[in-house]
Amino acid sequence: MTPDIxxxxxxxxxxxxxxxxxxxxGLVLIFSVTRVVxxxxxDIVAFSALTLAAMQLGRMPGTVYLTATLAAVTCLxxxxxxxxxxxxxxIARGVxxxxxxxxxxxxxxxxxxxxxxxxxxQIALAIALVxxxxxxxxxxxxxxxxxxxILLLLIVSVALTFGLSGLGLLFFGAEGFRTRPLxxxxxxxxxxxxxxQTILMVASAAVFSLLLFLFFEYTLPGRALRATSVxxxxxxxxxxxxxSTATLAFLLASLLGAISGILIGxxxxxxxxxxxxxxxxxxxxxxxxxxxxxxxxxxxxxxxGVLESFASFWNSSLKEVVVFSVxxxxxxxxxxxxxxxxxxxxxxxx
Amino acid sequence: xxxxxxxxxxxxxxxxxAAAPLWAAEFTITLLNYIGIYALxxxxxxxxxGFGGLTSFGQAAFVGIAxxxxxxxxxxxxxxxxxxxxxxxxxxxxxAALLGAxxxxxxGHYLPLGTVAWGLAIFFLFGNFEALGRHNGIANVPPxxxxxxxxxxxxxxxxxxxxxxxxxxxxxxxxxxxxxGRAIRSLRGGVTMVESLGISVFRIRLMxxxxxxxxxxxxxxxxxxxxxxxxxxxxxxxMGIEYLFMAILGGSGHILGAVVGAALLTLLQNxxxxxxxxxASNGQQLEAIVFSVIYVLVLQFARGGxxxxxxxxxxxxxxxxxxxxxxxxxxxxxxxxxPLLVAEGLVKRFGGLEAVSRVGFQVFAGEIVGLIGPNxxxxxxxxxxxxxxxxxxxxxxxxxxxxxxxxxxxRIATAGIARTFQHVRLRPRMSLIDNVLLGTYLRTRAGxxxxxxxxxxxxxxxxxxxxxxxxxxxxxxxxxxNLAGNLxxxxxxxxxxxxxxxxxxxxxxLDEPAAGLSRPEKLALADLLRALRRxxxxxxxxxxxxxxxMGLVDRIVVMDFGCKLAEGAPAAVRADPRVQAAYLGSxx
Numbered sequence: 001m002t003p004d005i006x007x008x009x010x011x012x013x014x015x016x017x018x019x020x021x022x023x024x025x026g027l028v029l030i031f032s033v034t035r036v037v038x039x040x041x042x043d044i045v046a047f048s049a050l051t052l053a054a055m056q057l058g059r060m061p062g063t064v065y066l067t068a069t070l071a072a073v074t075c076l077x078x079x080x081x082x083x084x085x086x087x088x089x090x091i092a093r094g095v096x097x098x099x100x101x102x103x104x105x106x107x108x109x110x111x112x113x114x115x116x117x118x119x120x121x122q123i124a125l126a127i128a129l130v131x132x133x134x135x136x137x138x139x140x141x142x143x144x145x146x147x148x149x150i151l152l153l154l155i156v157s158v159a160l161t162f163g164l165s166g167l168g169l170l171f172f173g174a175e176g177f178r179t180r181p182l183x184x185x186x187x188x189x190x191x192x193x194x195x196x197q198t199i200l201m202v203a204s205a206a207v208f209s210l211l212l213f214l215f216f217e218y219t220l221p222g223r224a225l226r227a228t229s230v231x232x233x234x235x236x237x238x239x240x241x242x243x244s245t246a247t248l249a250f251l252l253a254s255l256l257g258a259i260s261g262i263l264i265g266x267x268x269x270x271x272x273x274x275x276x277x278x279x280x281x282x283x284x285x286x287x288x289x290x291x292x293x294x295x296x297x298x299x300x301x302x303x304x305g306v307l308e309s310f311a312s313f314w315n316s317s318l319k320e321v322v323v324f325s326v327x328x329x330x331x332x333x334x335x336x337x338x339x340x341x342x343x344x345x346x347x348x349x350x
Numbered sequence: 351x352x353x354x355x356x357x358x359x360x361x362x363x364x365x366x367x368a369a370a371p372l373w374a375a376e377f378t379i380t381l382l383n384y385i386g387i388y389a390l391x392x393x394x395x396x397x398x399x400g401f402g403g404l405t406s407f408g409q410a411a412f413v414g415i416a417x418x419x420x421x422x423x424x425x426x427x428x429x430x431x432x433x434x435x436x437x438x439x440x441x442x443x444x445x446a447a448l449l450g451a452x453x454x455x456x457x458g459h460y461l462p463l464g465t466v467a468w469g470l471a472i473f474f475l476f477g478n479f480e481a482l483g484r485h486n487g488i489a490n491v492p493p494x495x496x497x498x499x500x501x502x503x504x505x506x507x508x509x510x511x512x513x514x515x516x517x518x519x520x521x522x523x524x525x526x527x528x529x530x531g532r533a534i535r536s537l538r539g540g541v542t543m544v545e546s547l548g549i550s551v552f553r554i555r556l557m558x559x560x561x562x563x564x565x566x567x568x569x570x571x572x573x574x575x576x577x578x579x580x581x582x583x584x585x586x587x588x589m590g591i592e593y594l595f596m597a598i599l600g601g602s603g604h605i606l607g608a609v610v611g612a613a614l615l616t617l618l619q620n621x622x623x624x625x626x627x628x629x630a631s632n633g634q635q636l637e638a639i640v641f642s643v644i645y646v647l648v649l650q651f652a653r654g655g656x657x658x659x660x661x662x663x664x665x666x667x668x669x670x671x672x673x674x675x676x677x678x679x680x681x682x683x684x685x686x687x688x689p690l691l692v693a694e695g696l697v698k699r700f701g702g703l704e705a706v707s708r709v710g711f712q713v714f715a716g717e718i719v720g721l722i723g724p725n726x727x728x729x730x731x732x733x734x735x736x737x738x739x740x741x742x743x744x745x746x747x748x749x750x751x752x753x754x755x756x757x758x759x760x761r762i763a764t765a766g767i768a769r770t771f772q773h774v775r776l777r778p779r780m781s782l783i784d785n786v787l788l789g790t791y792l793r794t795r796a797g798x799x800x801x802x803x804x805x806x807x808x809x810x811x812x813x814x815x816x817x818x819x820x821x822x823x824x825x826x827x828x829x830x831x832n833l834a835g836n837l838x839x840x841x842x843x844x845x846x847x848x849x850x851x852x853x854x855x856x857x858x859x860l861d862e863p864a865a866g867l868s869r870p871e872k873l874a875l876a877d878l879l880r881a882l883r884r885x886x887x888x889x890x891x892x893x894x895x896x897x898x899x900m901g902l903v904d905r906i907v908v909m910d911f912g913c914k915l916a917e918g919a920p921a922a923v924r925a926d927p928r929v930q931a932a933y934l935g936s937x938x
Contacts, residue, residue, distance in 0.1 A: 037459055039466075141646045150459045151405055155598070156649050158407065158466075158591055163642025169635035280466065287463060320474040327467035328452050335455035 009309045015198040017305020018205035022260040023282035024301040026253035032229035033249035037154045040161045042279020048261025049270045052126040053177035060113045062171030063129040064106045070136040074098040102132030127258040134254030135247045168272035179265030201263050284327045371505040379504045385613045386511035390569035392596040392608035394562030400602030402558040403538035405462040408469030409593045412563040414585025416442045416570030421488040421580045431494045438571045446563030454555045469587045476582040487581030494575045521802040528801030543775035548763035548792040601657025669831045675815040678793045683886035686716030696745035705731040707912040718889040720899035723909035729892045737769045738762040768855035770846040778835025785834045786817040789852030820848040840866035860891040864898045876902045
């Protein structure tokens with residue numbers, strides 16, 4: 001390997017790594033606030049890219065039906081919840097929040113289907129279509145178990161990946177898509193060529209990480225999220241509702257996932273189930289950072305991106321093996337540096 | 351469920367299943383073969399997750415390692431399938447031991463996430479190895495021969511599969527009712543208590559993990575020679591996840607949950623494959639959705655799975671009475687009056703706070719020493735230092751002349767110190783007798799294999815008699831099969847005392863044993879502690895109840911703000927003005 005190739009691989013890895021950074025930040029956000037290791041998160045990334053691809057082809061994106069299905073189920077769950085607790089007056093509010101709000105972008109997309117929207121409007125609409133998926137899933141499957149152990153939440157979240165990939169196949173079909181490039185310019189730095197797509201990916205990761213930081217640091221909802229992740233019971237005592245922080249965490253994370261999807265769309269062909277592997281790679285990155293640290297997750301994600309890039313140069317068919325096996329030395333290192341074992345109870349039975 | 355009911359159910363299953371080739375069509379037998387093969391893996395998951403509290407999404411990878419190992423050795427290298435079995439199990443066990451050694455020290459969610467990662471890595475490896483036929487796999491795997499009988503026909507290998515499954519189920523059931531099995535069951539919950547009894551949590555976890563992997567390996571071997579073909583797909587992560595859900599669906603808290611879950615899932619899958627194509631062009635996508643919905647509903651509403659529902663219809667067999675047996679060997683108690691525990695200059699800091707500040711004292715064999723002090727005096731920290739739950743920053747502790755300053759909990763337990771906990775640490779879903787039996791771990795020897803083959807019964811009977819004896823001493827022997835979680839808090843403390851006594855300690859350290867006890871119970875506890883003193887057991891107790899302590903102990907150590915304030919006979923300590931000031935506030 002020449003230094004030039006090394007440089008190219010490195011730049012390529014950092015570009016991919018930037019996507020993992022955004023996905024990893026979303027995973028850490030969800031985990032630290034709700035204790036859910038949200039395995040299906042990668043699906044949101046893939047769905048976002050597929051949504052944009054469908055719009056660019058002038059087709060109705062499957063997300064419209066997907067969101068409608070999820071919203072309908074959520075309305076049923078919400079209605080049942082309030083009915084059983086003898087609070088039927090709350091049903092209307094629940095239906096508006098979970099049934100009407102998520103369907104606004106879907107309705108827009110439905111009506112706009114076939115008309116040629118400007119590129120930026122398409123991107124905005126695609127993101128708006130995908131963002132409700134996270135909070136809706138949280139409401140349907142995870143909130144009823146909000147007080148369960150991390151392990152049980154993880155198992156539920158794994159069960160959800162089955163369902164979400166099934167829904168993905170149902171609504172997006174088995175065909176793979178690649179979105180149109182967002183930019184096509186090419187920059188030369190001496191012998192090294194950098195595409196504007198790469199710059200866009202890295203810059204977006206940096207900008208959105210910064211925005212997330214500012215949100216946590218300077219806004220009240222951001223501080224509420226931080227408070228919840230530090231101490232759930234304490235946050236509850238000072239009046240922070242766990243349900244609303246969970247919704248907010250999933251909403252923000254979905255936004256990060258949707259943006260990642262838009263960014264990764266032009267670089268590779270994505271299928272309905274491509275998200276799973278993307279999500280897991282971001283996970284490996286986040287675990288390197290300990291799953292609770294944002295900067296740690298970002299660094300871990302960049303490392304995974306670069307590692308993947310070099311591994312695919314070395315042996316493209318074994319790159320997945322390399323990326324996933326790297327978790328084992330990482331876990332070894334963590335187990336040695338931690339030195340103690342969690343005291344958390346690992347109950348599966350109820 | 352009792353062992354007898356379990357045996358009855360197993361026997362009934364044996365009869366129905368054994369007769370299957372007589373009443374069932376070829377397709378049904380194929381289905382039964384798959385159920386058996388899946389159930390073997392699920393049995394490992396039940397052991398691992400349901401009993402051991404460890405979750406793995408990666409069992410399919412072990413199935414795959416074994417299947418590929420035997421397929422390669424027999425189809426490519428032309429060896430006998432029986433050699434393939436040995437090779438497959440050896441390789442699976444080795445890989446499991448290596449992966450376990452790396453990941454099992456991690457608690458909580460890291461282990462399952464780790465299993466996802468290596469489950470994927472191993473799967474991708476299968477598809478990229480030239481020698482393993484890449485994504486095409488290995489074809490023409492030979493069938494198994496027993497002597498000259500070929501197990502190629504579906505009905506023939508059926509007997510092998512179900513024979514292996516039934517034997518494996520019985521062995522695992524035996525194991526769970528033994529010394530090591532109780533240790534496995536005690537893994538669910540915190541590790542401090544388990545280690546304080548001298549049980550190596552890591553070793554038990556590793557063994558459990560390897561056993562589960564070997565069961566998966568057996569399944570993989572059977573699979574390879576039944577389907578006569580291996581390719582990467584049946585060993586992907588998705589299948590690994592399904593094995594976990596089989597166990598949860600069937601009931602991970604019960605050994606038969608594995609078969610029930612495997613049967614349910616296979617039959618449901620089969621039924622859905624018939625029904626769903628009528629609703630959608632591609633039934634597969636709906637199948638995944640249907641299963642996802644079922645899993646989420648089960649986890650939300652019936653986490654125990656199907657088994658608890660089935661067990662409601664089963665008669666409860668009588669639990670075996672605990673017979674008397676030769677007592678377990680006891681340690682030689684040190685001579686009364688010799689220095690037993692010597693602490694010098696102990697320091698423990700938490701950040702800037704010095705919780706224990708240069709504390710030194712002695713405990714002599716055969717006496718009862720009380721450690722008292724106001725809230726926050728550092729009593730519990732000192733207690734944790736003495737029992738090895740935390741390490742001191744400075745100072746030395748020696749026990750019977752041996753330096754234990756840096757010893758872990760297990761070494762301290764082996765040396766002869768037993769403890770109870772301020773916040774009771776029991777296994778609420780285990781019976782009283784099983785909780786106390788955990789205490790006999792270091793006094794018994796039976797290993798995993800011995801227990802699975804029931805060669806441990808003499809020793810087990812002695813341990814049970816010992817545990818019952820300790821229950822009698824604390825007044826809890828009336829219903830030894832009651833679950834520990836059903837006891838009120840005060841009685842749970844007594845149960846902890848019984849567990850500590852079952853370790854046959856030279857020194858027993860009790861953390862607020864009288865808290866939550868009624869007055870008659872306190873009197874009975876005081877009598878018990880005096881009886882222990884007569885037997886030569888030394889007692890160190892941390893207590894808030896000054897009246898209880900004053901009437902009982904030989905000497906008192908008083909702590910305040912992390913320092914030793916006073917030491918001496920109860921009356922002298924009570925008269926000490928510094929002690930009065932600490933407790934009542936200074937008069938001046």
